[in-house]
Amino acid sequence: MTTTQSESHVLSKSCQYALRAVVYVARHASSSHLIGAQEMAESLEIPKHFLSKILQQLTRNQLVSSTKGPHGGFYLNDVNELTTIDRIVEVMDGPGLFKACVLGLPECSSTHPCPLHFEVVEYRDGFYHKLKRLTVKELAQFVHKGQIHL
Amino acid sequence: MTTTQSESHVLSKSCQYALRAVVYVARHASSSHLIGAQEMAESLEIPKHFLSKILQQLTRNQLVSSTKGPHGGFYLNDVNELTTIDRIVEVMDGPGLFKACVLGLPECSSTHPCPLHFEVVEYRDGFYHKLKRLTVKELAQFVHKGQIHL
DNA sequence: CAAATAAAGGATATATGGGTCTTTTATTCG
DNA sequence: CGAATAAAAGACCCATATATCCTTTATTTG
Ligand code: FES
Ligand code: FES
Numbered sequence: 001m002t003t004t005q006s007e008s009h010v011l012s013k014s015c016q017y018a019l020r021a022v023v024y025v026a027r028h029a030s031s032s033h034l035i036g037a038q039e040m041a042e043s044l045e046i047p048k049h050f051l052s053k054i055l056q057q058l059t060r061n062q063l064v065s066s067t068k069g070p071h072g073g074f075y076l077n078d079v080n081e082l083t084t085i086d087r088i089v090e091v092m093d094g095p096g097l098f099k100a101c102v103l104g105l106p107e108c109s110s111t112h113p114c115p116l117h118f119e120v121v122e123y124r125d126g127f128y129h130k131l132k133r134l135t136v137k138e139l140a141q142f143v144h145k146g147q148i149h150l
Numbered sequence: 151m152t153t154t155q156s157e158s159h160v161l162s163k164s165c166q167y168a169l170r171a172v173v174y175v176a177r178h179a180s181s182s183h184l185i186g187a188q189e190m191a192e193s194l195e196i197p198k199h200f201l202s203k204i205l206q207q208l209t210r211n212q213l214v215s216s217t218k219g220p221h222g223g224f225y226l227n228d229v230n231e232l233t234t235i236d237r238i239v240e241v242m243d244g245p246g247l248f249k250a251c252v253l254g255l256p257e258c259s260s261t262h263p264c265p266l267h268f269e270v271v272e273y274r275d276g277f278y279h280k281l282k283r284l285t286v287k288e289l290a291q292f293v294h295k296g297q298i299h300l
Numbered sequence: 301c302a303a304a305t306a307a308a309g310g311a312t313a314t315a316t317g318g319g320t321c322t323t324t325t326a327t328t329c330g
Numbered sequence: 331c332g333a334a335t336a337a338a339a340g341a342c343c344c345a346t347a348t349a350t351c352c353t354t355t356a357t358t359t360g
Contacts, residue, residue: 004207005244006162006347009254010274013318014156016254023265036336050319056338057154069327070335085266094155104159104166105299114299115173115292116235119280124160127273134269142265149255149264156317163348186306200349206308219357220305 015092017046018054020150022088025064025074026081026140034066034073044150054092061091076136085139086131098128165242167196168204170300172238175214175224176231176290184216184223194300204242211241226286235289236281248278 011019021040029035037055041048055074058064063083066074089097101108102116102124110117142148161169171190179185187205191198205224208214213233216224239247251258252266252274260267292298 004347006164006242008159008162008165008243008247009250010158010160010252011254012156012158013254015158016252019266020253038336047319049321052337053319053339059337066337067327068325068335068337070329072327072336074337092156093158097158100159102160102166103170103300104161104163107299112297112299115289116169117298118292119284119289120277123273123277123280126276127270130269130273139265142268147262148267149257149262150253154317188306197349199351202307203309203349209307216307217357218305218307218355220359222306222357224307 011089012093014050014054015089017044017051018058018088018092019085020044021046021051021055022058022064022076022083022136023140023143024150026076026136027143029073029075031075031077034071034075036073040074057091058088063088063091081135081137083136084132085134085136086128088136089131098124161239162243164200164204165239167194167201168208168238168242169235170194171196171201171205172208172214172226172233172286173290173293174300176226176286177293179223179225181225181227184221184225186223190224207241208238213238213241231285231287233286234282235284235286236278238286239281248274 021044024040024044025035037048037052040046040055041051044051055064055066059066059074062080064074064080065077066072086098099108101114102120103114105112105114108114108117110121143150171194174190174194175185187198187202190196190205191201194201205214205216209216209224212230214224214230215227216222236248249258251264252270253264255262255264258264258267260271293300
């Protein structure tokens, strides 16, 4: 009778957290005032230790910057600010999210298409190219104007 | 150094299998010649028992038809053939896949948008409406023309 | 009816993403 | 320098999706 749905999603939870965290840092941190994982976790309602892991991963890949010790924390340097969103998604969820076949076939191309390929490829690509053009800085600025939530 | 990517996806594996299976049935089965889970699993290279579970779920929701016993198997009746793809996705992955916020926020609407909302909502909706208009029958017909793979 | 067949159903195992905890390293400050 | 602080790192646990196995039910055929 009832169904056991898998509850799929476009971006993994790690990736969603990563994006929200990066935007938060972009908005609240400066070179003089760093943001700690603690504060971020509370404000964004993300499990603290899990968020730490994610931030680690982002810093390792140089998408955010950090310093240890008292008054340490995370911030974005000039390069970090210009990171495009697709880079963050790539680091968190791997490449291939935007390349892979919707039906999970091993290959995806117009010369080797699945039945859905030509139906949906424009949306996948559109989404991808949008994220490719969008920087963290720009995204953070959206939060200022209008009632944008994190 | 290295990253532990989550390898996300738009549709769950169950859902991908379901779609491929339904199209396969649409192409190969008729009221006189039913298709067994065995044959399907081999042709589509899907774990047999897992596929069975998925087909069960689809029949329970009346998206495919089946009969037991010798020469039993699966087929699509006239109603099943007109099932739209979004229904299959809904049954397998739950509703909300096309309604949920990309960043995982509890609400998604133009009055309560996240920073990405207005950037990506058109692609999500476009994808959704495409699947909403597309029937199993139509999808199966694409396989005939051109080199379409399952 | 009995035997064979194939789906339905349920119980269980495995892999992975999500989440927690503890220890180590680097930095600041008294 | 030593204490305090916060990120980095690694070990570990839990929930869920994925996958497998076994039993039951329905149907066909001899
Ligand atoms: S081949 Fe399936 S989406 Fe391109
Ligand atoms: S609110 Fe995030 S996508 Fe709509």
